[in-house]
Amino acid sequence: MATRAQRAERRTDALSKERIVEAAIEILDTGGESALTFRALAARLATGSGAIYWHVANKDDLLAAATNDVIARVVTDVAGDAEPREAIRAVALGVFDAIDAHAWVGTQLARAPWPTAMPQIFEGIGGQLQALGVPERAQFDAASALVNYTLGVAGQNAANARLHAHGTDRVAFLSAAAARWAQLDPARYPFVHQVAAQLPEHDDREQFLAGIDLILAGIEATR
Secondary structure (H helix, E strand, O other): OHHHHHHHHOOOOOOOHHHHHHHHHHHHHHHOHHHOOHHHHHHHHOOOHHHHHOOOOOHHHHHHHHHHHHHHHHHHOOOOOOOHHHHHHHHHHHHHHHHHHOHHHHHHHHHOOOOOHHHHHHHHHHHHHHHOOOOHHHHHHHHHHHHHHHHHHHHHHHHHHHHOOOOOOHHHHHHHHHHHHHOOOOOOOHHHHHHHHHOOOOOHHHHHHHHHHHHHHHHHHOO
């Protein structure tokens, strides 16, 4: 009877790679990379592992597909009629938000330049640099500066979030950090003392975009 019941629970609709990737993203968001196993995925999809292997070769292939899916949404969500500068800001902020929402994406992008995800980011930013009139000889360096800044800040932001328990009061935590900064020797750390008061209330997204604007200003100044 148990066997029949289990068989009855199996999906009767067609299993697609898109459905597999969607389920994988849900598992990754909930439990992280260690939670993503083909057994867990098969249970969530009410299917057998063999059916999943028909669409994805292994876990690395599945992680790549999940990362590509998240990044593809970021790039395609940018308005087609946006001005180049605003489009670059939109792509960069989209990647920042995606890594904030899916911390594992930052890990995957740092681990290896996946076949599609990283080129998608470069294309989304590089294409707009071309439209902005950046000379061809400077486009790769400009795109690299923007991409590396985006991934670095987004990855660090996600790492900081993982270090603290869910529900941690952000302002209280940063206020405590600011208090520690204020206790440092002002003769040795004059700048840290100057900005310590700004730490508790600063907005991560606004500060991130300020950095993007600084890089863009430098790029535009060299045209």
